[in-house]
Amino acid sequence: MLTRMWKVDKDVDRLNTYPQIVEAAGILAKNEVVALPTETVYGLGGNAENDEAVAKIFAAKGRPSDNPLIIHIAGRQQLADIVAEIPEMAEKLMDAFWPGPLTIIFNKKQGKLSELATAGLSTVAVRMPGHPVALSLIEAANLPIAAPSANLSGRPSPTTAQHVHDDLDGRIAGIVDGGPTGVGVESTVVDCTGSIPVILRPGGITKELLEEVVGEISTDPALTDATQAPKSPGMKYRHYAPNAPLHLVAGDVRKIQALVDEKRAEGLKVGVMTTEENVTSYQADVIFPCGRRNQLETVAEALYDTLRAFNESDVDIIFGEIFPETGVGVAVMNRLTKASGFPII
Ligand code: TXA
Ligand code: MG
Numbered sequence: 001m002l003t004r005m006w007k008v009d010k011d012v013d014r015l016n017t018y019p020q021i022v023e024a025a026g027i028l029a030k031n032e033v034v035a036l037p038t039e040t041v042y043g044l045g046g047n048a049e050n051d052e053a054v055a056k057i058f059a060a061k062g063r064p065s066d067n068p069l070i071i072h073i074a075g076r077q078q079l080a081d082i083v084a085e086i087p088e089m090a091e092k093l094m095d096a097f098w099p100g101p102l103t104i105i106f107n108k109k110q111g112k113l114s115e116l117a118t119a120g121l122s123t124v125a126v127r128m129p130g131h132p133v134a135l136s137l138i139e140a141a142n143l144p145i146a147a148p149s150a151n152l153s154g155r156p157s158p159t160t161a162q163h164v165h166d167d168l169d170g171r172i173a174g175i176v177d178g179g180p181t182g183v184g185v186e187s188t189v190v191d192c193t194g195s196i197p198v199i200l201r202p203g204g205i206t207k208e209l210l211e212e213v214v215g216e217i218s219t220d221p222a223l224t225d226a227t228q229a230p231k232s233p234g235m236k237y238r239h240y241a242p243n244a245p246l247h248l249v250a251g252d253v254r255k256i257q258a259l260v261d262e263k264r265a266e267g268l269k270v271g272v273m274t275t276e277e278n279v280t281s282y283q284a285d286v287i288f289p290c291g292r293r294n295q296l297e298t299v300a301e302a303l304y305d306t307l308r309a310f311n312e313s314d315v316d317i318i319f320g321e322i323f324p325e326t327g328v329g330v331a332v333m334n335r336l337t338k339a340s341g342f343p344i345i
Helices: 019-029 051-061 076-082 088-097 132-141 161-168 207-214 253-265 296-312 329-340
Strands: 004-007 034-036 043-047 070-072 102-107 123-127 174-177 188-191 198-201 246-249 270-274 286-289 317-321
Touching (some): 019 043, 034 132, 043 051, 043 070, 043 132, 076 123, 088 102, 161 174, 161 296, 246 329, 253 317, 270 296, 296 329
Parallel strands (some): 102 188, 246 317, 270 286
Antiparallel strands (some): 102 123
C-alpha cells in the first residue's frame, strides 16, 4: 500500500478547511487508517464506528485484539453518543483538562461504536486531544476516531512523523505530519466508572494535578505490584523496548561507569542513556542525553526519540539513569521500566 504524506502547519487558522486535512478526513471516512499528531504521541486513527477500519488499525500495528483503543473526539456533543452516563467527577476532569492529555474511562453506550475498538468491554476510553491538527481532522471527518499510538506493537511510541514512517510505511493509507509532538508520553488514563477516580496509566497529567480538581484519587495497584493484573489491558504487555537490552541503574555516574567498563572489557559495545547534565561525564561507545534532569518534562518529551535512537546505533547493551517519581517522572519511570523489563540494578 502506498502511504501518503501530508505536511501541515499546526499554527494556521481554520485548519479543518485545509486541503491536506480535508483529504485525510475523506480517507478516514472511507474506513482507511491515517496517522495523526496529538500533543502526546502520534496516533493511528480510524473510524471508531466501523469494524473494518478498526480491524485495519490492529493489523497495521500487529496489536493484540484484547487491547482496547482510545476514542478521540473533538467536542462534547460526540461524547453523548458513545457513553452511557457522565459522572460528576468526569465532568470536573473534562472541564479542567480537555482538550489535553487525559483519557477518561466511561460506561459505554451500546450500539454506536465498533465492538472491536473497545475489545468487547462494557466501558470505553475517551479523550479530546489538545492538538489543533488532531482536533481539526476529527472535526473534518465528523467521526469518533479510534487511535492507539502509531507504532508497531511493542516499539517505542512515535513522537515524530518520521518515527511513524519508520514503523508503518506501506502498512497504512497516510501520515499527517504536524511536526514533533510536545508532551512525549501518552495521556493519563483515569477510570471514572467507580466511586472515586482510579489512575490506570500515569501520563501527561500528573496525579497532583488531578487531585487538585477531584480530591481523593487512587492508583491501580498493578502499576507498582507486578503480581497484580492491571485494570487497563494494555498495561500488561512489554512495551517501548529498544532492540538492545536496557538496564536501569539506581546510582551515580561512578556506579554506571563501572558497569559500562565491565561490559566493554567483555568486548561488548555499550550505550548510556543519560541527561544533558551528565552527558560529558561518561566514557562509552554511544552516549545519548534524554532531556534535562532538572526539568522532567524535557525527559518525557525526548524519551521515545532517545529509545529509538539506540536502535540506529549498534550497541549490544544500554545502561540508563533513573528519575525521581514525582510529577511527570511517574510516567517516565513507568515507561522506562516497561522498556527495560529487568529489575533496577
Ligand atoms: O496519548 C495517548 O493516549 C495516545 C494518543 C495517540 O492519543 N494513545 C495511546 O493509545 O496511548 P494506546 O492504544 O497506545 O493506549 C491505550 C491504553 C491501553 O493501555 C489500553 O489498554 C487502555 O488505554 N484502555 C483503552 N480502553 C480501555 C478501557 N475501556 N478500560 C481500561 N483501559 C483501557
Ligand atoms: Mg501504545
